Amino acid sequence: xxxxxxxxxxxxxxxxxxxxxxxxxxxxxxxxxxxxxxxxxxxxxxxxxxxxxxxxxxxxxxxxxxxxxxxxxxxxxxxxxxxxxxxxxxxxxxxxxxxxxxxxxxxxxxxxxxxxxxxxxxxxxxxxxxxxxxxxxxxxxxxxxxxxxxxxxxxxxxxxxxxxxxxxxxxxxxxxxxxxxxxxxxxxxxxxxxxxxxxxxxxxxxxxxxxxxxxxxxxxxxxxxxxxxxxxxxxxxxxxxxxxxxxxxxxxxxxxxxxxxxxxxxxxxxxxxxxxxxxxxxxxxxxxxxxxxxxxxxxxxxxxxxxxxxxxxxxxxxxxxxxxxxxxxxxxxxxxxxxxxxxxxxxxxxxxxxxxxxxxxxxxxxxxxxxxxxxxxxxxxxxxxxxxxxxxxxxxxxxxxxxxxxxxxxxxxxxxxxxxxxxxxxxxxxxxxxxxxxxxxxxxxxxxxxxxxxxxxxxxxxxxxxxxxxxxxxxxxxxxx
Numbered sequence: 001x002x003x004x005x006x007x008x009x010x011x012x013x014x015x016x017x018x019x020x021x022x023x024x025x026x027x028x029x030x031x032x033x034x035x036x037x038x039x040x041x042x043x044x045x046x047x048x049x050x051x052x053x054x055x056x057x058x059x060x061x062x063x064x065x066x067x068x069x070x071x072x073x074x075x076x077x078x079x080x081x082x083x084x085x086x087x088x089x090x091x092x093x094x095x096x097x098x099x100x101x102x103x104x105x106x107x108x109x110x111x112x113x114x115x116x117x118x119x120x121x122x123x124x125x126x127x128x129x130x131x132x133x134x135x136x137x138x139x140x141x142x143x144x145x146x147x148x149x150x151x152x153x154x155x156x157x158x159x160x161x162x163x164x165x166x167x168x169x170x171x172x173x174x175x176x177x178x179x180x181x182x183x184x185x186x187x188x189x190x191x192x193x194x195x196x197x198x199x200x201x202x203x204x205x206x207x208x209x210x211x212x213x214x215x216x217x218x219x220x221x222x223x224x225x226x227x228x229x230x231x232x233x234x235x236x237x238x239x240x241x242x243x244x245x246x247x248x249x250x251x252x253x254x255x256x257x258x259x260x261x262x263x264x265x266x267x268x269x270x271x272x273x274x275x276x277x278x279x280x281x282x283x284x285x286x287x288x289x290x291x292x293x294x295x296x297x298x299x300x301x302x303x304x305x306x307x308x309x310x311x312x313x314x315x316x317x318x319x320x321x322x323x324x325x326x327x328x329x330x331x332x333x334x335x336x337x338x339x340x341x342x343x344x345x346x347x348x349x350x351x352x353x354x355x356x357x358x359x360x361x362x363x364x365x366x367x368x369x370x371x372x373x374x375x376x377x378x379x380x381x382x383x384x385x386x387x388x389x390x391x392x393x394x395x396x397x398x399x400x401x402x403x404x405x406x407x408x409x410x411x412x413x414x415x416x417x418x419x420x421x422x423x424x425x426x427x428x429x430x431x432x433x434x435x436x437x438x439x440x441x442x443x444x445x446x447x448x449x450x451x452x453x454x455x456x457x458x459x460x461x462x463x464x465x466x467x468x469x470x471x472x473x474x475x476x477x478x479x480x481x
Contacts, residue, residue, distance in 0.1 A: 038155065039228060040148040041138055042287040046311020052125065056132045064180075067187040072404055072431075079189050085432055092402050092432045096372060103361035110357060114350040116244045118342075120251040120329075124237065125306030130230050133181070133223035134290065137174055144170045148287065174224045175216070182215035228291040231304060238301050247332040248341050252305050254285075254296045254327050255335060262296075267320055278322050285309035285327060295327055305329075371409070372400040373459050373473040383478040390420065390442035391480050397437045399459060401429035407469075408462040411437065415455035416477065419443050426462065441477060453477040 069076040071089045078087045086093040086101075093100060112123060124131060144166045145151045154163055187195055190208060198204040199212060222230055231238055245251070259279035265271060271278065279296070286294045288308040293300050295309050313327040333340050376396040386392045401407055408428045413419065423439030441455075455477050461469040 037292075038152075039290070039292040040152045040287075041290050042148040042284070042312075043142060044284075044288040044308055044312045044315070046307075046314060048307030049311050052135075052306060055126050056135065059127065060132065060136075064184055067184060067192040074404075075191055075193075077188065078191065081189055087404070087432065090404060092404055094372075094400065094402060096400075097368065097402075099364055100361065100368070103357060103364060107354065107357045107361060110350060110354045113244055114347065114354055116241055117246065117249060117347050117350055119305075120245070120249050121238075121241055121303065121305040124231065124235075124304035128304075130222060130235070131290070131304060131306065133219060134227050136177065137223045137227075138290075140170055140173045140177075144173075171224075174220055178216045178219035178223075179212070181219045182212045185215055186212050228302075231291055232302055242301065244346075246344070246346060248344055250329050250331055251299055252295060252303055252307060252310060252327065253299065253330050253332070253335060254279075255325075255330075256296070257335070259296070259326050278317065278320075278326050280316065280320065282316055284312045284316060288312045368402075369469070369471055370401070370403040371407075371459060371461070371469055371471050372402060373457060373471050374398040374400070375457060375473055375475045377475070383480045385445075385480055386442060388442070389445070391445050391448070392440050392442045393477050394438065394440045395457070395475065397439060397457065397459075399427060399429055399435050399437065401431060401433055401435075404431040406430050409459050410462055411439070412458045412460075413441060413455055414458060414472070415453060416441065416443055417447055443477065445479065448477070448479050451479050453479070 066077050067075065074087065076087070076089050080087065084095055115122065141151060145154050154166065157163060183196060183199065184192070186192075186208060195204065195208065199209065204212075226234075259277045261276050262279035262281040263274070263276045264280055264282075265274055265276055285296065286292065286309075288311075289295070290306065290308065291302045291304060293302045295303065307329065310325075310327050310329065314324045317324050317326055331340050374397070376398065378394045378396075382393070384392050397411065399409060406428065408426060411425045411427065413421070420442040421439065422442065424437050425439075427435050427437050429435045453476070454474065456472045456474055459471050459473075463469075
């Protein structure tokens with residue numbers, strides 16, 4: 001029996017096992033998220049950077065000056081949330097005009113989709129406030145701390161007087177510019193002239209002061225410290241933009257066929273003899289990128305299409321006597337040597353929708369009446385008999401003058417063959433104002449047989465030159481049972 005229990009594992013049945021040295025397991029205290037490295041953006045000159053700076057300066061000037069413009073004796077652009085009205089020069093928008101604002105937002109969205117499909121992420125590179133303010137703050141850095149390599153050395157050395165005053169001056173300018181930004185922004189929602197005086201004399205309301213300080217802190221933090229973090233991790237536009245891209249979208253791209261193999265070489269050397277492409281691997285395209293990416297790795301969602309790497313590379317190509325546009329605004333189709341299709345279905349549909357929405361906005365604006373009438377009835381007493389034996393109904397009329405000029409209106413009613421009007425029949429309403437008028441209509445009971453009679457209140461501007469400013473609002477006259 002013992003012989004039957006022999007082990008069956010022989011040498012030829014053993015599976016060979018290779019011993020692999022296992023590293024010591026990582027400690028659970030290992031840092032899970034590495035902090036970002038400081039990006040020292042290098043200054044670059046070129047066509048696209050000059051274009052970007054001019055556009056930034058133009059729109060920054062508009063942002064700063066618009067709240068100070070007056071029109072008809074009042075602030076031309078004022079989004080007065082407390083009074084629930086938006087003044088935009090001669091146009092006053094009320095909550096009842098919400099459809100106009102909705103059209104504007106829809107038009108803005110489809111315009112962004114259209115531009116992104118055609119030109120890529122140029123909004124981020126040239127017009128986005130985060131990008132504009134970041135470059136302004138970098139400009140302050142350059143003025144007080146020097147170029148990128150000097151700023152890096154300054155951060156690495158120990159604190160001394162030179163480092164202290166440079167840092168203090170830079171942060172002071174950041175705070176002052178952030179405060180200017182916050183006051184200007186709040187000035188779109190409250191009269192800016194009174195706001196500036198009240199804020200610096202400590203007479204501003206607690207709400208206004210808190211909002212200004214909050215936006216000062218946000219601007220200082222976003223443009224001074226967070227910078228590319230907003231673009232990479234917080235901005236939703238960077239995430240869904242790829243849905244609008246196609247092979248014919250203009251984006252900043254690197255021509256790998258021409259640039260590879262990359263490598264350094266003497267200026268007068270022939271790259272073909274060295275087996276190299278046109279890229280000399282100077283890394284300048286990375287040093288000038290505000291988000292710190294290497295465009296040579298292909299299209300990345302972090303790219304904001306600012307064109308800094310294009311200008312930097314073109315400068316290098318010019319010094320090397322190579323053709324420009326190794327990095328350029330181009331399309332995937334062009335890089336593959338195929339024909340670029342500018343008019344394509346996606347772009348065409350965005351354009352059609354954009355034109356339709358713009359037409360609806362213009363139509364809604366053109367048919368907008370500068371006058372509105374609201375009728376409120378007495379719900380407790382629908383009808384009553386007065387001392388003269390007439391059936392009387394009481395109405396409260398709220399007349400809203402949507403224009404910015406004072407106007408006088410004539411009040412009347414249609415639908416009753418004969419009636420007695422008691423109350424004001426003319427009313428003067430200030431520009432962008434509301435007047436409330438209480439009137440009663442009295443009718444002989446023999447003139448009406450039905451329990452209810454449809455009537456129309458008519459409000460017409462008295463000015464002969466404004467005969468078209470007239471509005472009719474339906475209501476009901478109740479008979480007493």
